[in-house]
Amino acid sequence: MQLGMIGLGRMGANMVRRLINGGHECVVFDLSPEAVKELVKEKAIGAVSMADLVEKLAKPRVVWLMVPAAVVDKTIAGLLPLLDPDDILIDGGNSHYVDDIRRAKELSAKRIHYVDVGTSGGVWGLERGYCMMIGGEPKVVQHLDPIFACLAPGRGNDIPRTPGRDEIGSTAEQGYLHCGSNGGGHFVKMVHNGIEYGLMAAYAEGLGVLRDANIGKQEHVVDAETTPLRDPEHYQYDFNLRDIAEVWRRGSVIASWLLDLTAAALVEDADLKQFSGRVSDSGEGRWTIKAAIDEAVPVPVLSTALYQRFSSRGEADYQDRLLSAMRLQFGGHLEKPEK
C-alpha cells in the first residue's frame, strides 16, 4: 500500500527501504533535501514539502512521522491543515504516551486517526525487521496491517516457537502487536526501554565484578580509614571478559541479544578505551519510573539503572561533596586524593 514518511534519519530511511523492498509505495520528505534525494535513488517518491507529500498521497492518506519527540507536535501542527477527515497519522518515534492520548483526542475532533507505534530494533531494523508495539483504534490498526507486517521481523526460522503458541492467534509471533488504545503502543515501548536499562546495568555490573577479580594482586595502603582486603588470595583472577561474554552466548541462562552485542563490543576493544562513560538516557526510562510510581509498583532495579546513567554524567557530584563535608564535620576525615 501507499505511505508517506516524514523524517528520513536512520530509522525513517531504513523503514522506507524495507517497505519499498516489500512492494509498498513510499512518498518521502525531510528537511534535508539530500536525505530525500538519497531515497529517490532507491525508488521512493520524493516530496519537496509536507504539502507536496500530502498532495502526492491518495486519500485516505497514511502519513508516518519519524522525527525527534521534541518536534512531533510542531510537525503535526504544520501538517494538520493539509489533511482531510479519515486520513491516518502515525507517530513512530519516541513520544511520551501521554502526548499520544492528547493528540489522538485533538485529532479525532477533525476526524483524523492517530496511531502510536513504539519501535525497537535500532540500527539493525533494516536487516532484522522492527519490533513494533502499536496503540490506536482497532479498525485503523487493522487497516495498516500490511505496513506493519512488512516492517516487522516475521516469525524467524531460528527462533523456537513458544510452547502452546499455535493455539493462540496473534501477530505477536510476527513481531508486531496492537497493544491497546492510543498511547498503548508507546506505553509498552516505554516499559521495554525501562527493562532494557535494567538488563544493560545487570550485565555491566557483573562484568565489572569479573574485571576487578584481580584486586588481590594490588598493593593496599594500611591506615585507619580503609579496611584492608581480608583475603587477597581470593582475588587473583585475570579474567578474559571477551571470551566470557562469548561463552555465555551458548546454553547459558543469561544469553540474550544484548549479550551478543556486548560480546561484539568486547571483541573490538575489551578495554573500551574509546568510551568516556557518559551514558545518555532518552526519556523512556524516566517515564517508566514515573508510571510505576503512579501505579505504586516497586521498580528498584529499573530506577537504579536509570540513576546510574545520571551519575555517569556527574549528576551525583554535589551529593558526593556533601558526604565528604559531613565526614569532615563529625570525624575530621579528609578526602583522599585520587590514586
Added chain:
Amino acid sequence: MQLGMIGLGRMGANMVRRLINGGHECVVFDLSPEAVKELVKEKAIGAVSMADLVEKLAKPRVVWLMVPAAVVDKTIAGLLPLLDPDDILIDGGNSHYVDDIRRAKELSAKRIHYVDVGTSGGVWGLERGYCMMIGGEPKVVQHLDPIFACLAPGRGNDIPRTPGRDEIGSTAEQGYLHCGSNGGGHFVKMVHNGIEYGLMAAYAEGLGVLRDANIGKQEHVVDAETTPLRDPEHYQYDFNLRDIAEVWRRGSVIASWLLDLTAAALVEDADLKQFSGRVSDSGEGRWTIKAAIDEAVPVPVLSTALYQRFSSRGEADYQDRLLSAMRLQFGGHLEKPEK
C-alpha cells in the same frame, strides 16, 4: 574417554546421558540405587559404592561430582583415601569458589588435581548442552577437553557469529571456557547467576508496570493519608502480557532466553496462579555481592534483585513494622487495613 559420575540428580544424570551419547564411557554412583539402575539401562556402568566406582575407573581417574554444595566436602573426604596421585576430581556443582581454592590446595598436597566447573543450562542442558565455566590447571583442563566439548552446546547453527571472532581462537564459541586457575570457573558462574537475578528482576518489574496500567479504572479513596492518582485517564490499559512478552522476542533489544521462558510461562497462565511468590536464592547471588564489596565495585542492580527475593519470603516484615511504628509515633498515623 572414561569418567566417573557421583551424584545422579537431574543435572548429573543428564550429563551422563549426553556423554554416553557422545561415545564416552561413564561409571556412575548415587546414594539412591534406583538412580544408578536407571542409568545402567542407558548403557552407563553402575557402581554400588564410591570404592566400587573408583575401582572400575582406569588410572589416572577422572571423577565428576554433581552433588549439593553442602555435601561436596564430605564426599571428597570419603573419596580421598580411594584416589591415587594424578587422579582428577571435578566439582560440577554450585560450590563457592573460595572452597575450590582451599580444596585444590589440600588435594595438591596429595598430587590429586582439582577442577571446578560452573554449569549453566538447568533442565535444558540435555537437549541444548551445558554452558561451562572452568577453573583449574591448564594441562589438566586441556586433558579433559573431550568431556567438555561433548557436554557443551557447540557453536550452534542458529547463533550468529560475533563479528571478528574468526580471528580469535577459543573454545568460548563452543560454549565452554577455561576461565583461570582454581575457583575461576565457579567465580565466573557465580557472577553469571548474579547477572541472572538482575535480568529476571528487570523483566519482572517491567511486566509489573504493564500489568497495573489499568489502575486508573479503579476507585480510589480520598483521605489525608493517600495522594490521589492525578491522571486516571493515563492508566486505562488492559495489556495482554502474554502477547507482549511474545512480540518482544522478535527484533527487540530485550530479546533473550529468559524472555523466551517468560513468554512460555505466560502462555501457560498469565495470572501465574500456581505460584505464591516466595522466591528462593541459591547462594551465587549472595556471593556475587560479597565479592563486589571486597572489590569495591558498585552493584546496586544485582543487590536489589537479591534483596527482592529476601523480601518475597517475608524477610522485610520486621522492618515494615518498624516503619509503621515510627509513623504512629511522629504523626499518629494508623496502619490501613488490607484492601
Added chain:
Amino acid sequence: MQLGMIGLGRMGANMVRRLINGGHECVVFDLSPEAVKELVKEKAIGAVSMADLVEKLAKPRVVWLMVPAAVVDKTIAGLLPLLDPDDILIDGGNSHYVDDIRRAKELSAKRIHYVDVGTSGGVWGLERGYCMMIGGEPKVVQHLDPIFACLAPGRGNDIPRTPGRDEIGSTAEQGYLHCGSNGGGHFVKMVHNGIEYGLMAAYAEGLGVLRDANIGKQEHVVDAETTPLRDPEHYQYDFNLRDIAEVWRRGSVIASWLLDLTAAALVEDADLKQFSGRVSDSGEGRWTIKAAIDEAVPVPVLSTALYQRFSSRGEADYQDRLLSAMRLQFGGHLEKPEK
C-alpha cells in the same frame, strides 16, 4: 493578628490552639460542628459556614486551609466568590507544589494572594512548634510573619547554635523559612518527606540486621537450592534492640528525632506486635522521585525507601510470582513452602 482557619483536624485544631495561646484571634470552621464547638471552648470564634467565617474576618483577610490535599481545590472554589482583592489564602496542607503554582496564578487574576506552607511536626507540633517551609510573594509572606513566628518552634534552648550562624540573618533559626516563590514551600516540604522516608528505611534496615544476628542458632536445611550459612558461630547474638536504640541517642553519629521515636516505640513493644507492616505513603515521597527524575538527579536511596513501602503492601507480588515462574522454566525449581 487575625486569622481564619478552615479544617480542624488534629493539625488545624492544634495550630489554632498555639495561635490563641500566642495572642492571635482565630475564626474557625470545619464541616464537623463538633470540631468547631470544641475550639470555641478554647476561645476561638466559631463560624457555621465558610461564608460566615469570611464575614467575621477583617479585610484584608487571612484564611488558612488545613484540609486533605484532595479537597483543597474544591474548598478554594467554594471560598473564592466570598473573598476580595488583597485577601490572603494559605494552604498549609500537603499539596503538590505544582498545584500551588497553578492556584497562585489563577488567584492572582483576582488579586488574591496565595501562600503555600509545608508543615512538619505532626502530632508534636502543639507542644514543640511547627517547622514551616513557605512559598509566596515576599511582601505577603512578610505580612504573615507574626503568624509564622507564633506557630514555629523558636530557636530552642537545648538546640546548639550552628557555628557562624550569628552573622547570618534568617528566620530559619526560629524554625520557619520563606523558601521562594509559590510552590517553593511545598517543594521543600516534599523533599523533606522524601528524606524522611530514606532515614526511616536506614534505621529499619539496620535494626533488622541486628534482630537477625542470632540466625546461627537456627537449624538450616541442606538441599541443592539453599546455600548453607558458612559460619553460624558468627551469628549467635540476641541483641536487645530497645536498649541499642537508646544507647545510640547519646553521643553517637546517628542520633536523631526519628531515633528518639524509635526508642520510644521499642520501649512500648520491642516485637512491634500491634503492627502488620503495611506502610502507607502519602504522596510527597512519590513527588520527590518524580522531581529528581525531571532534574536528572540520582536518588537511589529515596526511591528504594519508597518502593519498600509499596512492597510492604503486597505490590511486588506479581513480580515475585513471575520470578518463581522463570525459575521453574529454566531450572525446574519448585517454590519452597513457608517455614
Added chain:
Amino acid sequence: MQLGMIGLGRMGANMVRRLINGGHECVVFDLSPEAVKELVKEKAIGAVSMADLVEKLAKPRVVWLMVPAAVVDKTIAGLLPLLDPDDILIDGGNSHYVDDIRRAKELSAKRIHYVDVGTSGGVWGLERGYCMMIGGEPKVVQHLDPIFACLAPGRGNDIPRTPGRDEIGSTAEQGYLHCGSNGGGHFVKMVHNGIEYGLMAAYAEGLGVLRDANIGKQEHVVDAETTPLRDPEHYQYDFNLRDIAEVWRRGSVIASWLLDLTAAALVEDADLKQFSGRVSDSGEGRWTIKAAIDEAVPVPVLSTALYQRFSSRGEADYQDRLLSAMRLQFGGHLEKPEK
C-alpha cells in the same frame, strides 16, 4: 581506676584526657614519642614501650588498644608475652567483629580477657562523650564500668527521656551498653555505621534535588537522544540550602545530629568547593551488607549508600563505558561530550 592506653591518635588521646579529667590514672604509649610527651603534660603517665606500659600497670591490668584495625593483631601479638592471666585487653577501634570472636577465643586459652568496644562520637567525643557499644564477658564488662561511665556522654540534660524508660534499668541511658558476648560490641557499631551511611545518603540526595530545582531556567538542546524537560516552569527555584538545612533543625521530623553538621558545613561554604567528592568508606558499611546477606535481611538502602561511595571514587567507570558500548552497538548512539 587504672588503665593503659596504646595508640594516641585523636581518638585515643582524647579518651585519655576524658579519663584523666574523670579522676582515672592512665599509662600511655604510642609509636610516636611526641604523642606520649603531649599527654604526659596533661598528667598521663608516659611509657617508652609496650613492655614499659605493662610494667607500670597494677595486676590485673587493663589495656585499651586504640590503633588502626589493620594493626590490632600485630599489636596483640607483641603484647601477649607481656601479659598475665586475668589481665583485660580492650579493642576500642574499628575491628571486624569476626576478628573479636577469634581473638577472644585465642586469648581465653591464656586466661586473658578480651573486650570489644565500638565507639561513636568522632572528633566530638572529648566534649560530648563517647557512645560505646560493648562486647565481652559480663563480669569483665561489669568490672570496667567506671571506665565506660567516665567516657560515656551520660544522660544529658537536654535529651528528653524516652517515655517508659524509668522502669527499665540499663546503662543505655548513660550512652554505653553491654550488647552481648565477644564481637557483639563491634557488631552493633558496624550496623551503626551502616545506618550512618544510609542517613547521610538520604540527606545528600534530598539536598541534591533542592539544589537543581532551578533546572527549568537552563537552556536545553533538542535532539533525538534527550527528552525535553516537559514543564520548565515547575523548576524555577533557587533554593538556599544553607537556610533550609537550618530550618529543618527545629521541629521537623528529620532533625538529627547529622543535619546539625550538614547545616554547619553549608554555613562554611554552601557550594562545598573545597571537596572533590571522593568519599571513603572505612569497612563497617561493607561488613554490614555482608552480615545482612548472611542473615537474608534485605538492606537496599544501606547497600545503595555504600555503592554510591564506590561510584564517587570512579569505581563504576568501566560499567559506564560498557553501557555506552552497548548503546553504540544496538542504536548507533554516540556518547555526548560533557556540557
